[in-house]
Amino acid sequence: MKYLTEYRNPQTAQALVAEIRKLATQRWRIMEVCGGQTHNLLKYGIESELTDVVELIHGPGCPVCVTPAEIIDIAQQISLQPMTILTTFGDMLRVPGTAQSLNQTRASGGDVRIVYSPVDAVELARLNPDLDVVFLGVGFETTAPSTALAVLQADQLRLDNFSVLVSHVRVLPAMRIILESSKSRLQGFLAAGHVCTITGLEEYQDLVDTYEIPVVITGFEPIDLLQGIQSCVQMLEHGKPRLLNCYPRSVKRGGNVNAMKLIDEVYQIVDQSWRGIGIIPAGGLSLKPDYRKYDAWSRFVGSRSPVNPIETVCRSAEVLQGLIKPPECSAYGKSCKPAHPLGAPMVSSEGACAAYYRYRINNDPQSEKAPLIDG
Amino acid sequence: MCLGIPGRVTRWLDQDPLFAKAEVDFGGLKKVCHFACVPDAEIGDFVIVHAGIAITQISAEQAALIETDLSDFDPANKSQEEGTSG
Ligand code: SF4
Numbered sequence: 001m002k003y004l005t006e007y008r009n010p011q012t013a014q015a016l017v018a019e020i021r022k023l024a025t026q027r028w029r030i031m032e033v034c035g036g037q038t039h040n041l042l043k044y045g046i047e048s049e050l051t052d053v054v055e056l057i058h059g060p061g062c063p064v065c066v067t068p069a070e071i072i073d074i075a076q077q078i079s080l081q082p083m084t085i086l087t088t089f090g091d092m093l094r095v096p097g098t099a100q101s102l103n104q105t106r107a108s109g110g111d112v113r114i115v116y117s118p119v120d121a122v123e124l125a126r127l128n129p130d131l132d133v134v135f136l137g138v139g140f141e142t143t144a145p146s147t148a149l150a151v152l153q154a155d156q157l158r159l160d161n162f163s164v165l166v167s168h169v170r171v172l173p174a175m176r177i178i179l180e181s182s183k184s185r186l187q188g189f190l191a192a193g194h195v196c197t198i199t200g201l202e203e204y205q206d207l208v209d210t211y212e213i214p215v216v217i218t219g220f221e222p223i224d225l226l227q228g229i230q231s232c233v234q235m236l237e238h239g240k241p242r243l244l245n246c247y248p249r250s251v252k253r254g255g256n257v258n259a260m261k262l263i264d265e266v267y268q269i270v271d272q273s274w275r276g277i278g279i280i281p282a283g284g285l286s287l288k289p290d291y292r293k294y295d296a297w298s299r300f301v302g303s304r305s306p307v308n309p310i311e312t313v314c315r316s317a318e319v320l321q322g323l324i325k326p327p328e329c330s331a332y333g334k335s336c337k338p339a340h341p342l343g344a345p346m347v348s349s350e351g352a353c354a355a356y357y358r359y360r361i362n363n364d365p366q367s368e369k370a371p372l373i374d375g
Numbered sequence: 376m377c378l379g380i381p382g383r384v385t386r387w388l389d390q391d392p393l394f395a396k397a398e399v400d401f402g403g404l405k406k407v408c409h410f411a412c413v414p415d416a417e418i419g420d421f422v423i424v425h426a427g428i429a430i431t432q433i434s435a436e437q438a439a440l441i442e443t444d445l446s447d448f449d450p451a452n453k454s455q456e457e458g459t460s461g
Contacts, residue, residue: 036378089426116426116427117409117426117427117428118426118427119409119427119428120427139426142379142425142426142430143425143426145412145428145430146409146425146426146427146428149393149409149411149412149428152393153393153394156393156394194378194379194423194425194430197379197423197430197431198430220378220379249433249434250379250423250431250433251431252431256412256413256430256431258411258412258413258414259412259430262411262412
């Protein structure tokens with residue numbers, strides 16, 4: 001059973017495309033921040049439909065893609081400890097570490113289990129008091145509250161066999177790094193709708209004022225995406241950059257107060273390694289000292305310090321900063337495919353390389369164009 | 376990715392502030408979700424759920440425009456059923 005929603009209506013989509021074409025007097029360069037948006041822009045043919053008036057630059061917002069290989073390595077070492085279970089989200093298992101993925105570690109005896117939610121890992125710990133349960137927590141501000149909730153629940157239950165390997169990242173510092181890169185060519189942002197659902201809008205105003213760039217909070221359905229692009233193009237054409245919320249059904253100005261309370265209670269802001277990009281100042285979260293008991297970094301690794309990413313053939317650094325499109329990487333579709341990913345953007349379906357590969361977008365102008373909204 | 380799936384609250388199971396839980400109907404598929412971040416949701420309300428926790432409540436007018444697309448929550452779609460990180 002599948003419903004067509006108001007937000008997937010082909011007529012509305014065509015009308016918005018026509019409107020964007022009418023508005024655009026030049027080809028504007030707009031970055032969608034979130035990997036979920038990248039996926040749907042390709043899935044619904046929006047990227048190719050608008051290619052002559054808007055160049056969509058794919059941003060760093062795929063958490064799987066930006067998790068450093070070294071974190072995967074640490075998770076692997078933990079999973080190989082006796083009487084220890086390493087839990088994480090399903091899409092983390094195929095991500096390459098420096099030598100192998102968690103899937104491969106599992107095949108060689110590591111106890112790696114998939115959970116739907118970090119809170120499920122707390123339940124696993126409660127049911128298995130003799131085992132150490134560790135949750136590898138990755139993701140942006142959207143996911144950070146669920147890991148925080150797991151820590152607080154474990155604390156309330158007085159579990160001493162639960163900990164989290166936190167590798168949560170913050171979107172806004174990455175957006176700043178991208179804007180400050182001398183190679184940055186982008187003129188507008190579609191900000192990540194579900195991150196803003198948690199954080200609210202306030203902190204984006206400074207980005208708009210400092211860099212004089214339009215920031216449009218955008219959802220994920222095709223009509224959401226087209227409305228975001230239309231508003232952004234409109235502001236660019238009028239030379240009036242503003243902060244605009246085009247996803248008000250989910251995003252409230254003040255964000256989700258309860259979720260922000262969880263974040264503030266449990267985490268502190270730290271410098272963080274992003275795969276491909278390097279260390280981003282204030283780009284991540286770690287547990288506050290009050291919650292050290294639940295910190296897998298101090299339990300299993302010792303002190304936490306941002307790791308320096310290792311160089312590989314993979315050009316994900318440039319892909320994640322929107323400096324190149326996936327087909328510009330010489331490995332794309334040859335030695336690097338979803339079945340044999342060389343880099344994280346080819347693993348997750350929200351990674352730009354995998355989204356391109358899946359929807360058969362390449363640099364060949366003769367290639368078949370994806371139809372608008374045929375998802 | 377920061378995928379969020381809209382669903383309708385069908386019944387409360389626990390209203391403790393930290394362990395709040397309710398059942399959510401995603402277009403026919405029901406799942407227990409955590410509600411510590413949306414403690415005021417009422418039965419019949421639409422919420423968006425991410426990584427097993429409700430992250431926002433949707434107004435009644437907006438909810439009327441939404442129908443859940445089950446392909447977004449297809450158990451055969453392993454990465455969704457098993458959880459995503461974003
Ligand atoms: S195609 Fe593969 S090797 Fe090239 S940037 Fe993408 S993930 Fe890395």
